[in-house]
Amino acid sequence: MTAHPAGPVAAPAAAAPRFEPSLMRRKLAGTVFLGVCLLAVGLLLLTLAVLLWDILSRGVPWLDAQFLTSGPSRRAARAGVLPALVGSIEIALLVALITFPVGVAAAIYLEEYATDGRINRLLRTNISNLAGVPSIVYGIFGLALFVRGLGLGFTLLAGALTLSLLILPVVIIASMEALRAVPHAQREAAFALGGSRWQVVRGSVLPAAAPGILTGIILAMARAIGETAPLILVGAVTFVTFLPNPIASGYTVLPIQIFQWAGDPREDFQSLAAAAITVLLVLMFVLNALAIVIRARLSRHLTW
Amino acid sequence: MTAAPASFTRRTPVRERLVEAFLALSAAIGILTTVGIVAVLVFEAVEFFREVPLLEYLTGTVWSASIKPFRFGVLPLVTGTLLVAGLALLIAIPLGLVSGIYLAEYASPRIRTVLKPLLELIAGIPTVVLGFFAINFISPILLKSLVPGIGGFSVLAGGIVVGILVTPLIASLSEDALRAVPRSLREGAFAMGATKFEVVRRVVVPAALSGIMASIILAMSRAVGETMAVVLAVGANPQLTLDIRESVQTMTAFIVQISLGDTPAGSLQFKALFAVGATLFLMTLALNLLSDRVVARFRNRY
Amino acid sequence: MEEETPVTVTTPPHTPSGTQPPRVPIRIVTGPAGAGAAAMPAPQPGEPGGHGEPGGHGEPGNSGNSGEPATTVRLEAISCWYGGFRAIRDVSLDIERRRITALIGPSGCGKSTLLRTMNRMNDLVPSFRLAGRVTFDGVDIYGRGVDPVVVRRRVGMVFQKPNPFPKSIYDNVAFGPRINGYRGKLDELVERSLRRAALWDEVKDKLRQSGLSLSGGQQQRLCIARTIATEPEVILMDEPCSALDPRATLQIEELMAELSRDYTIVIVTHNMQQAARASDTTIFITMGDDRAGYVVERGPTLRIFTNPEHRLTEDYVSGRFG
Numbered sequence: 001m002t003a004h005p006a007g008p009v010a011a012p013a014a015a016a017p018r019f020e021p022s023l024m025r026r027k028l029a030g031t032v033f034l035g036v037c038l039l040a041v042g043l044l045l046l047t048l049a050v051l052l053w054d055i056l057s058r059g060v061p062w063l064d065a066q067f068l069t070s071g072p073s074r075r076a077a078r079a080g081v082l083p084a085l086v087g088s089i090e091i092a093l094l095v096a097l098i099t100f101p102v103g104v105a106a107a108i109y110l111e112e113y114a115t116d117g118r119i120n121r122l123l124r125t126n127i128s129n130l131a132g133v134p135s136i137v138y139g140i141f142g143l144a145l146f147v148r149g150l151g152l153g154f155t156l157l158a159g160a161l162t163l164s165l166l167i168l169p170v171v172i173i174a175s176m177e178a179l180r181a182v183p184h185a186q187r188e189a190a191f192a193l194g195g196s197r198w199q200v201v202r203g204s205v206l207p208a209a210a211p212g213i214l215t216g217i218i219l220a221m222a223r224a225i226g227e228t229a230p231l232i233l234v235g236a237v238t239f240v241t242f243l244p245n246p247i248a249s250g251y252t253v254l255p256i257q258i259f260q261w262a263g264d265p266r267e268d269f270q271s272l273a274a275a276a277i278t279v280l281l282v283l284m285f286v287l288n289a290l291a292i293v294i295r296a297r298l299s300r301h302l303t304w
Numbered sequence: 305m306t307a308a309p310a311s312f313t314r315r316t317p318v319r320e321r322l323v324e325a326f327l328a329l330s331a332a333i334g335i336l337t338t339v340g341i342v343a344v345l346v347f348e349a350v351e352f353f354r355e356v357p358l359l360e361y362l363t364g365t366v367w368s369a370s371i372k373p374f375r376f377g378v379l380p381l382v383t384g385t386l387l388v389a390g391l392a393l394l395i396a397i398p399l400g401l402v403s404g405i406y407l408a409e410y411a412s413p414r415i416r417t418v419l420k421p422l423l424e425l426i427a428g429i430p431t432v433v434l435g436f437f438a439i440n441f442i443s444p445i446l447l448k449s450l451v452p453g454i455g456g457f458s459v460l461a462g463g464i465v466v467g468i469l470v471t472p473l474i475a476s477l478s479e480d481a482l483r484a485v486p487r488s489l490r491e492g493a494f495a496m497g498a499t500k501f502e503v504v505r506r507v508v509v510p511a512a513l514s515g516i517m518a519s520i521i522l523a524m525s526r527a528v529g530e531t532m533a534v535v536l537a538v539g540a541n542p543q544l545t546l547d548i549r550e551s552v553q554t555m556t557a558f559i560v561q562i563s564l565g566d567t568p569a570g571s572l573q574f575k576a577l578f579a580v581g582a583t584l585f586l587m588t589l590a591l592n593l594l595s596d597r598v599v600a601r602f603r604n605r606y
Numbered sequence: 607m608e609e610e611t612p613v614t615v616t617t618p619p620h621t622p623s624g625t626q627p628p629r630v631p632i633r634i635v636t637g638p639a640g641a642g643a644a645a646m647p648a649p650q651p652g653e654p655g656g657h658g659e660p661g662g663h664g665e666p667g668n669s670g671n672s673g674e675p676a677t678t679v680r681l682e683a684i685s686c687w688y689g690g691f692r693a694i695r696d697v698s699l700d701i702e703r704r705r706i707t708a709l710i711g712p713s714g715c716g717k718s719t720l721l722r723t724m725n726r727m728n729d730l731v732p733s734f735r736l737a738g739r740v741t742f743d744g745v746d747i748y749g750r751g752v753d754p755v756v757v758r759r760r761v762g763m764v765f766q767k768p769n770p771f772p773k774s775i776y777d778n779v780a781f782g783p784r785i786n787g788y789r790g791k792l793d794e795l796v797e798r799s800l801r802r803a804a805l806w807d808e809v810k811d812k813l814r815q816s817g818l819s820l821s822g823g824q825q826q827r828l829c830i831a832r833t834i835a836t837e838p839e840v841i842l843m844d845e846p847c848s849a850l851d852p853r854a855t856l857q858i859e860e861l862m863a864e865l866s867r868d869y870t871i872v873i874v875t876h877n878m879q880q881a882a883r884a885s886d887t888t889i890f891i892t893m894g895d896d897r898a899g900y901v902v903e904r905g906p907t908l909r910i911f912t913n914p915e916h917r918l919t920e921d922y923v924s925g926r927f928g
């Protein structure tokens with residue numbers, strides 16, 4: 001900072017900074033911290049990479065037609081994920097079917113109808129607190145309500161209902177956000193045409209919010225597919241070699257299958273677990289990609 | 305129930321009333337669920353405490369639910385849970401906080417658009433997958449070579465995977481808190497000749513502290529309620545220990561153990577499942593409420 | 607919107623008096639306009655006139671009344687861009703030492719931008735780009751090897767909205783000294799700074815309370831105290847009173863007058879009375895059709911307000927513009 005005299009008379013001593021010596025140290029602290037940042041982020045990414053590598057390098061070689069088309073077996077070489085895969089897909093579809101109307105309805109009520117501040121706030125806090133309840137507690141509730149209380153037994157339907165309760169807060173929150181993103185002018189225009197509240201919501205607000213809502217539902221499905229703990233409580237642990245019927249007893253899903261195989265210390269079964277994880281991750285990836293595509297597609301059609 | 309605007313009320317057809325009733329009912333499902341969960345837990349736990357005195361449950365140091373003589377002192381499960389969660393936080397707080405600070409303050413928009421989805425990816429990994437990672441990599445490969453005398457199941461392995469699990473939570477929530485700090489505060493500090501690091505450390509982080517605290521409490525709640533990763537990594541050995549190389553049993557792992565076995569529905573063990581579930585629910589509820597409160601304080605700040 | 611767009615900066619000759627007149631709430635004199643011309647931009651080395659006493663300004667090494675150059679900060683042909691948008695076009699001006707310089711002009715003309723080039727605050731805006739030279743006591747502050755941290759320590763800034771840190775009053779004031787490794791007695795420095803900012807009496811019993819617990823005017827004085835505590839040489843103020851009521855505004859203005867004995871102050875204001883009351887020199891900035899800001903006129907405050915050279919200035923100060 002002393003090297004820039006601007007005129008014939010050199011800049012006076014005032015130009016010489018007074019606190020310089022410590023500045024080097026202060027800057028060094030910043031550089032060190034940035035290093036720590038990069039280290040932390042690097043460690044996270046490394047963990048992710050090792051995890052994926054560990055799973056894929058083990059699992060992918062086991063992925064073949066046989067694996068995808070057979071049921072579990074005591075012999076690793078003949079085991080497969082078909083019942084679990086079908087179970088997962090069935091459960092995910094059921095969860096979507098259940099949470100879609102209920103979740104969207106709740107969101108519409110909270111965003112478009114409820115005007116009483118206190119009730120509204122109570123409902124909202126409740127929903128956000130529900131999102132913090134451990135999933136296994138939902139399992140306990142599902143066991144008491146659906147399996148025993150309603151007498152559904154250890155069926156896929158009971159499992160889907162339990163997961164629906166678990167996922168519902170996520171769907172409601174996502175739908176509320178989608179509804180909130182619809183511009184006010186949209187509503188007012190429809191009201192101005194003499195629409196009733198419901199006509200406005202159905203004809204004008206919902207279509208505009210559809211991409212967001214749909215995306216939320218699909219992402220919720222992806223989450224439901226990965227859930228394990230609550231399903232253990234509502235009975236998805238059986239050694240299932242047949243394709244599940246939603247209302248008959250006996251079903252399994254991918255995470256449970258993974259859990260069973262992962263608990264078996266034999267090398268081959270560890271690989272089976274890795275292969276099943278690969279299938280699960282692919283499934284989740286497909287759902288996520290679908291969500292992105294839908295959002296892009298629909299929002300292009302519905303520009304406002 | 306809310307009425308439509310006055311000028312419409314008289315003409316509201318029945319169909320719309322039905323629709324509105326359905327909407328309101330759906331919105332109430334959250335409340336019904338909460339009430340239901342509490343009712344179930346209380347009802348079944350009361351059954352349990354008829355046979356096992358509450359005091360014995362809360363202060364007992366031996367938990368033996370499947371081997372006679374049956375003992376139901378919950379302390380080993382609670383300490384096991386807290387040990388795993390504490391260890392997880394020990395890993396996740398520095399890692400998550402530093403990542404959050406990096407994302408909020410240092411990363412360029414381009415790096416952020418790459419990094420955020422990767423963090424979300426980690427957050428979205430099913431916990432059973434992390435359990436597999438623990439049993440298949442962390443315990444036998446990483447820990448075996450680093451920690452002498454460690455078994456296939458350990459608090460350490462559980463702490464690590466749960467730590468991985470909640471790090472993205474802390475990272476993204478504290479990133480939000482940091483971003484909410486008004487730019488004027490940063491500018492004020494910069495204008496006094498603070499370096500970037502000084503601005504972050506002495507102004508931005510302290511200003512976001514309650515948001516950061518809330519994220520940590522939420523992470524704690526997640527860690528306490530975490531199930532599958534813990535079952536696979538920590539094992540099922542309910543003992544009162546502080547040795548992180550040991551296998552213990554957490555509350556969630558006990559619940560899984562009972563529901564996996566063929567425990568008859570009316571038995572004491574089965575009722576114990578609900579008592580432990582109630583304990584777990586209360587702990588996480590307390591943590592969630594605490595974090596809400598901390599966040600609320602944060603909101604009133606500026 | 608306006609009739610003419612000068613291509614180059616036109617600054618009328620003027621001479622501020624070499625000695626500081628006593629400052630009263632409404633200033634009367636700054637010296638005869640038009641005597642002893644010093645052309646802007648950047649005086650040519652060989653140019654005759656304007657460098658002699660009294661009060662030739664703008665030339666480093668040209669002493670005022672204490673052996674220092676009269677100019678502290680000087681902008682030489684500055685242009686600023688935010689991305690592709692040019693916010694400032696070719697502005698040259700200089701800031702006199704221990705004077706209060708007011709920047710006035712319509713909203714969006716680039717006053718803040720200009721102010722923030724003087725302490726490199728705009729470096730924090732990623733899309734910001736600058737052409738031209740900014741010197742501080744003759745040193746190019748954007749030059750190689752110059753650290754913006756050092757620049758900002760010597761050129762402090764007070765913002766439009768009071769922005770005390772969410773810390774105690776004491777810690778707010780001690781912030782700058784602490785990061786700069788201040789070795790003296792911190793308590794004394796804090797007290798001295800608060801006294802200078804005319805805040806001490808109001809807060810001396812509650813130094814541990816949060817800075818946010820103060821009223822708006824008190825917060826702004828706290829921010830001034832905080833700035834003084836780092837002992838800058840120049841204090842930039844960007845509409846420091848726009849969030850305050852008239853009483854608090856007057857307090858700040860009195861404070862500025864007091865501070866200008868030791869500090870060079872540059873203030874951006876939308877308040878014509880404030881500029882007229884509180885400044886020695888006024889610079890009027892406006893923007894061209896492309897919304898790029900440029901200097902229309904610069905001169906002693908009294909002259910700018912009573913006898914402006916430019917129609918644009920006249921329209922603006924008389925309230926016919928903006």
Ligand SMILES: Nc1ncnc2c1ncn2[C@@H]1O[C@H](COP(=O)(O)OP(=O)(O)OP(=O)(O)O)[C@@H](O)[C@H]1O
Nearest residue numbers: 688693712713714715716717718719720731733897
């Ligand atoms: N960070 C930024 N990014 C992009 N453009 C900006 C930024 N800051 C300012 N501008 C633009 O630069 C121009 C000058 O802005 P500046 O804030 O300097 O004006 P101003 O004279 O201070 O206005 P005001 O009196 O309203 O404070 C404006 O057109 C503004 O939109």
Ligand SMILES: [Mg+2]
Nearest residue numbers: 717718719844
């Ligand atoms: Mg401005």
